[in-house]
Amino acid sequence: MTRTTNKTFKLKHTIADNVTAQPNDVLAAKQILHDMGFYEVPDWGMTEFPDRALIDAIRSFQHANGLRVDGVMKPGGESESALQSMAQHLQGMGRRGDTVLAHISPAEASLLKERGGAGTINPDTGLLEFYRTAKSTTNKNTSDTKKGSYIWRTAGDSKVRSSHARRNGRTFSWDNPPEGGHPGEAYNCRCTAEEKKKDCEKLKWEKNAAWRRHDDLREPIEKAKGDVAKSENRLEELRSDREEIVYEMRTAAISGSLSKPGPVGAISTIAYLRLLQQKLDEIDQKIETEKQTRDIAQEKLKSLKRKQDDHYSIAAELSRLYRVCMGEE
Ligand SMILES: [Zn+2]
Numbered sequence: 001m002t003r004t005t006n007k008t009f010k011l012k013h014t015i016a017d018n019v020t021a022q023p024n025d026v027l028a029a030k031q032i033l034h035d036m037g038f039y040e041v042p043d044w045g046m047t048e049f050p051d052r053a054l055i056d057a058i059r060s061f062q063h064a065n066g067l068r069v070d071g072v073m074k075p076g077g078e079s080e081s082a083l084q085s086m087a088q089h090l091q092g093m094g095r096r097g098d099t100v101l102a103h104i105s106p107a108e109a110s111l112l113k114e115r116g117g118a119g120t121i122n123p124d125t126g127l128l129e130f131y132r133t134a135k136s137t138t139n140k141n142t143s144d145t146k147k148g149s150y151i152w153r154t155a156g157d158s159k160v161r162s163s164h165a166r167r168n169g170r171t172f173s174w175d176n177p178p179e180g181g182h183p184g185e186a187y188n189c190r191c192t193a194e195e196k197k198k199d200c201e202k203l204k205w206e207k208n209a210a211w212r213r214h215d216d217l218r219e220p221i222e223k224a225k226g227d228v229a230k231s232e233n234r235l236e237e238l239r240s241d242r243e244e245i246v247y248e249m250r251t252a253a254i255s256g257s258l259s260k261p262g263p264v265g266a267i268s269t270i271a272y273l274r275l276l277q278q279k280l281d282e283i284d285q286k287i288e289t290e291k292q293t294r295d296i297a298q299e300k301l302k303s304l305k306r307k308q309d310d311h312y313s314i315a316a317e318l319s320r321l322y323r324v325c326m327g328e329e
Helices: 023-035 052-064 078-089 106-114 197-216 218-258 263-325
Strands: 149-153 171-173 192-195
Touching (some): 023 078
16 A cells, blocks of 8 residues: 655656656656655646646755755756665654655655644755654643634534534634633533644645745855856956957057058058957957847846745745634734
């Protein structure tokens, strides 16, 4: 029953953004990254296409393992081999009983996440770990230890008092009991509180992953900014060189026309002007090339910023949902 991710992971082709990848490669990578907590399966399921979530998962994995963060996984590359050895050596490296990662199925992993696994990162493995926190193991149904909110559930029969029947399905906060108390607290009340905490934990995990993806883009953006600035400086230098040549050409032309029309002076002025014109053409060529370089750098910067904006809005929305879930908003 339990699907194992311990089997050898071996890519046939590169997985990257805008690359036609092998379906089997994509599925295997998604499976392993999912089992390790890096890849969230979208609502529509695990497909054989290298979607954005997979590229993000590769980036997160690379980031967590101190590898080059480029979202690319090549056959024989460092990310592939890191994933291979990670899958092999995970078991037995867990802290506080976190030995599950190497051999759990996606369903089990998501269950553990929902049940309030720690969501912290193991410093030895660099991976998310899912040992139970003290909070998630002491699950006493008393309001003073409860955080966040719950859904009121009645027994659903004719004996439910009408005031509680009206509360059925509604959300209440543990900090703020409705009149008569939380479910089960009123005399003879058989109502129960349906945990919402598991949803909160999932949101917490998702929002942290989204912020990590957002933060991962900082370095590439800084680098792209540097590239643009370098190109702009180079352009400025070239333009000032050009001005100097134009100035020299004018000067030479004026002095040439002022000089006596002796054959030697006239010829040397023409030759000099020709030389300057040649230099001017070369510089114009360099300016054109540098402009292209700058435009490419600017495009790259723009697309990285757009990506970061996307991650920002997702992360901000998840953070908001998390606060709502925890009853803080
Ligand atoms: Zn009741």
